[in-house]
Amino acid sequence: MKKNTLKQFHMGFSFLVTIMVVLLVLKLLNWLPSALQKEDIRKYGSVDDVRTALKIPRIYIPAYFPEYIKWPPAEIFAQRKPFPMIMMHFTHRDSKSFALSFFQADSKANFEPKYKSDVLYVRKETPVNIRGRTGTLVIAVCSGRERCNRISWEEENYRITLIADDSPEQLLKMAESIY
Amino acid sequence: MLDSLPGMYVVQTFLHSLIAILIIERAMQIWNIKNPLTQFRYRIMTLILPVFMLPFYHLINFERSSFFFRQEQALFSMNRWLSLEIWDVVSLGTLFMILLAGTSLVFFLQELLPVIRDVVARKGNDTYDTFEPDPEIDDLVREMSEKLGIEPPPVSVIEDSHPFIFTSGSKSHSIFLTSGLTELLDREQLKSALAHELAHIARLSNATKWMIFMIRVMMFFNPIVLIVFRRVVQDDEHICDDITVSLTEAPGVLASTLKLFYSSHSEIFSAPFGGVTALKEGMENYSHNLLLKERIARLESGKGYEDKEFEWGKFVLTITVVAVINYFVT
Numbered sequence: 001m002k003k004n005t006l007k008q009f010h011m012g013f014s015f016l017v018t019i020m021v022v023l024l025v026l027k028l029l030n031w032l033p034s035a036l037q038k039e040d041i042r043k044y045g046s047v048d049d050v051r052t053a054l055k056i057p058r059i060y061i062p063a064y065f066p067e068y069i070k071w072p073p074a075e076i077f078a079q080r081k082p083f084p085m086i087m088m089h090f091t092h093r094d095s096k097s098f099a100l101s102f103f104q105a106d107s108k109a110n111f112e113p114k115y116k117s118d119v120l121y122v123r124k125e126t127p128v129n130i131r132g133r134t135g136t137l138v139i140a141v142c143s144g145r146e147r148c149n150r151i152s153w154e155e156e157n158y159r160i161t162l163i164a165d166d167s168p169e170q171l172l173k174m175a176e177s178i179y
Numbered sequence: 180m181l182d183s184l185p186g187m188y189v190v191q192t193f194l195h196s197l198i199a200i201l202i203i204e205r206a207m208q209i210w211n212i213k214n215p216l217t218q219f220r221y222r223i224m225t226l227i228l229p230v231f232m233l234p235f236y237h238l239i240n241f242e243r244s245s246f247f248f249r250q251e252q253a254l255f256s257m258n259r260w261l262s263l264e265i266w267d268v269v270s271l272g273t274l275f276m277i278l279l280a281g282t283s284l285v286f287f288l289q290e291l292l293p294v295i296r297d298v299v300a301r302k303g304n305d306t307y308d309t310f311e312p313d314p315e316i317d318d319l320v321r322e323m324s325e326k327l328g329i330e331p332p333p334v335s336v337i338e339d340s341h342p343f344i345f346t347s348g349s350k351s352h353s354i355f356l357t358s359g360l361t362e363l364l365d366r367e368q369l370k371s372a373l374a375h376e377l378a379h380i381a382r383l384s385n386a387t388k389w390m391i392f393m394i395r396v397m398m399f400f401n402p403i404v405l406i407v408f409r410r411v412v413q414d415d416e417h418i419c420d421d422i423t424v425s426l427t428e429a430p431g432v433l434a435s436t437l438k439l440f441y442s443s444h445s446e447i448f449s450a451p452f453g454g455v456t457a458l459k460e461g462m463e464n465y466s467h468n469l470l471l472k473e474r475i476a477r478l479e480s481g482k483g484y485e486d487k488e489f490e491w492g493k494f495v496l497t498i499t500v501v502a503v504i505n506y507f508v509t
Contacts, residue, residue, distance in 0.1 A: 014209045019500055022202060026255040033259040077250065082262050114246055143241035
């Protein structure tokens with residue numbers, strides 16, 4: 001009886017060790033690419049940190065934000081390789097839930113900016129004028145029936161995209177304030 | 180391409196299969212699982228889980244596919260690796276695609292093409308020249324079917340000098356054996372061969388094989404599924420060997436029967452085909468013989484009759500661990 005209990009304990013312990021090893025290896029393998037490639041995607045504390053670390057000459061930021069959006073961005077991710085890209089995520093002032101995503105990516109890169117989840121369906125897609133540049137406004141609904149309207153256009157070598165659970169007018173206003 | 184929804188499915192099902200096979204195979208070692216029936220149940224989960232896990236995960240949390248989940252919450256994200264470049268020449272994503280394409284090619288040549296070829300070849304010619312077997316064979320089949328609690332299937336003998344036996348049908352079954360086989364085997368060996376086919380019928384092996392073949396078709400790009408598919412088929416053969424031995428109580432006879440199949444198979448396929456066909460036939464012959472060799476060794480060692488109660492607790496624990504870990508692998 002005692003021998004059997006000991007055997008079961010030994011089996012349980014071995015299984016636990018296996019799980020721990022799997023978790024550790026996965027964590028290690030997840031970290032390794034960033035150690036191999038210093039300029040791949042990682043989180044930054046501020047826009048200035050991105051400028052210093054990645055030497056991206058120009059980072060576009062909207063001058064206008066609706067009242068409910070909190071500044072500074074809650075999260076900033078950036079990379080230089082395989083192509084230069086910056087993404088910022090802003091939260092609601094009160095609820096701290098996602099409010100706006102901003103993307104600045106190399107216009108030649110095959111990059112599809114994503115909000116919290118995948119686009120469920122597109123209601124309307126129209127061309128818009130942003131300070132003399134032609135952009136696209138997309139009225140869409142994402143998984144979870146959330147509104148995820150987006151506006152995108154090209155500035156020099158970059159494609160700028162703004163995605164928010166907000167009206168097209170507000171999106172356009174933010175887009176026009178970018179310098 | 181790999182960032183699209185189908186691309187994500189391909190990448191993640193591959194990773195989920197890899198993690199499932201590692202944990203499940205290790206768990207079987209730890210839980211000391213030697214019974215082929217239990218091994219079959221564990222291994223089949225390696226095939227089934229990855230097919231359904233991704234849609235299920237998406238259903239419980241649609242934000243799982245988002246960048247934030249991958250970056251902040253995931254234990255492992257394949258995208259980090261796929262974007263890496265080797266000496267700024269080729270990305271790991273491209274190499275990964277080559278691996279998947281290679282697996283798809285193997286699947287097409289090895290598993291889909293023979294099925295298509297067989298269907299085309301048999302079109303309009305789906306009958307064999309058969310005749311009624313010896314009444315003794317019918318008696319053997321009836322007696323053993325009763326023991327297994329199944330309807331005795333009809334048995335037909337095909338006029339062919341090659342020694343073959345197989346069961347057709349997924350719902351209503353028939354056993355076919357060749358005249359070459361009846362000449363080659365003595366009564367006891369024939370009993371073992373028939374018992375083995377009856378075991379397949381009792382286990383609904385053909386229906387199960389179709390089911391796992393469908394998973395194989397769905398996951399044609401996945402090299403892990405290719406390995407597990409073969410292991411599951413192998414486990415099924417071991418289970419049927421054990422059922423055969425429980426019916427005939429003669430493991431040695433079944434081993435000697437398999438040895439005859441082993442040598443016969445080598446003779447049939449040792450003819451010179453030339454080129455790719457020769458290589459393919461040679462590989463199939465090698466893998467067939469390897470399986471027979473393993474089954475013979477197992478029967479001769481007397482390991483095959485362990486009948487332990489299935490431990491649901493350990494099974495559920497293992498599957499839950501696989502499902503939870505894979506949730507955080509994107």
